[in-house]
Amino acid sequence: MTADNPYSHELSIALLTVQRASLLTKRIVTALDKGAIDKSDASPVTIADFAAQALIISALHRNFPADGFIGEEDAEALRGNAALCDRVWELVSTTSLDDPPSEELPGKIGSKEEMLATIDLGAKAGSQSGRNWVLDPVDGTATFMRNQQYAVCLALVEGGKQKLGVLGCPNLLIGEGGEVREDLIDSKGLGRMLSAVVGQGAYIRPIARGRVETPQRLGRIAEVVDPAKIRWVDSVASDNITHQIHRAIAERLGSTTWPGTDIWSSQMKYIGLAVGAFDAMVRIPPDRSYRASVWDHAGGQLIYAEVGGVLSDTSGKPFDFGLGRNLESNLGLVAAPASIHPKLLEAVKEVLAATAGVGQ
Structure with missing residues (x-):
């Protein structure tokens, strides 16, 4: 170095x-x-x-x-x-x-x-x-x-x-x-x-x-002005997300395009976001005790961040990759361009609060 x-x-x-x-x-x-x-x-x-x-x-x-x-x-x-x-x-x-x-x-x-x-x-x-x-x-x-x-x-x-x-x-x-x-x-x-x-x-x-x-x-990702036009990426077959909450988050933003493109691999979702194929992703687990494995997110998150993507958990905290094999201090995921991340995070919190704190 x-x-x-x-x-x-x-x-x-x-x-x-x-x-x-x-x-x-x-x-x-x-x-x-x-x-x-x-x-x-x-x-x-x-x-x-x-x-x-x-x-x-x-x-x-x-x-x-x-x-x-x-x-x-x-x-x-x-x-x-x-x-x-x-x-x-x-x-x-x-x-x-x-x-x-x-x-x-x-x-x-x-x-x-x-x-x-x-x-x-x-x-x-x-x-x-x-x-x-x-x-x-x-x-x-x-x-x-x-x-x-x-x-x-x-x-x-x-x-x-x-x-x-x-x-x-x-x-x-x-x-x-x-x-x-x-x-x-x-x-x-x-x-x-x-x-x-x-x-x-x-x-x-x-x-x-x-x-x-x-x-x-790679160039900077495009900013999103109209939340209704978000191009989502999700994995609809996954057991580690709450589909009805994902849909409710999109609808709260005025978007009717969820789930968007279906991609199974966690890391390939970050790649799609980084190259501009998609705009945003949320991950809300059905069990509040669930913690993601570090290898499903390390590297891909950095690539996305380096082209202007903003990432946080459902409370708005950045991710801590130094706590072992799991992201122990982080629950869920919100990934989007800087122009839309605050609104998306707000929608996530509102929907979670309205659904008895699922994912909180």
Whole structure:
């Protein structure tokens, strides 16, 4: 890191790491789409999760040995299933970047035993130094299995705040009208990778097989003047939201366009917001005790904030990513441009108050 360009080394390693992991997941999803893997078998997404986590943590631990990790998986299931372990190892040991200097920086995993130990690092409590890499190897497992939108997610959190985020979106294809949809996928290429460092803007680039491509800076998101014209994004099949409250919030603003575009992956919603495909999102859980996992939001939130998005929980508080594996001090989510966020937050509070404090 330099004074002029903080986190430059971390960013360069994170980009290579996410790009390589994205290539791994694309191998699996392509095989699924071609029928080479049985879609009734749940193991493809399990293999992708384990293999991508191994590649990501290995590269980061090699370059930043004092840092900690917060992820979903440990290697217990692999130790108890030799066939599954072999399938994960085959992917890990054969996935590499085509450019030798680029491949040298993240490095290779030398053995199956090293792979298992590496995966286990993601299930630990994190680093006592306060620097933790938060990762979700495949965010959007259901849509991954359908060859729709999913994301390979990585963020650096320091002192409870996001400092860096990189999201690989191997199926992302932005339509001619700027739209992002589950069924609009990059079937000819490798999708897009988005990144941000706090205070330095957000960037998008094609995912490549070798060196990281030159990025394009994302412009500021459009402000919303008329609340009735909000373009919403939601996930109508999710059990972790309260659909009738979401609808009531939209109607209180005079909007009849909810639920808008249906996107399953939490992180892909942030990507759609950041590239201007959508305007706003709310997340009101049905149970006030529910707390979201940090890996569903870290990185994507930073990318959205770096293009002008405003994020808070339902009480208006910013998010604290330094309390472990969950967002323990935050309930729900309100995400929108600065021009509409105060009105949206006010509508959220009014609706919650009128519905006996659900989500409060």
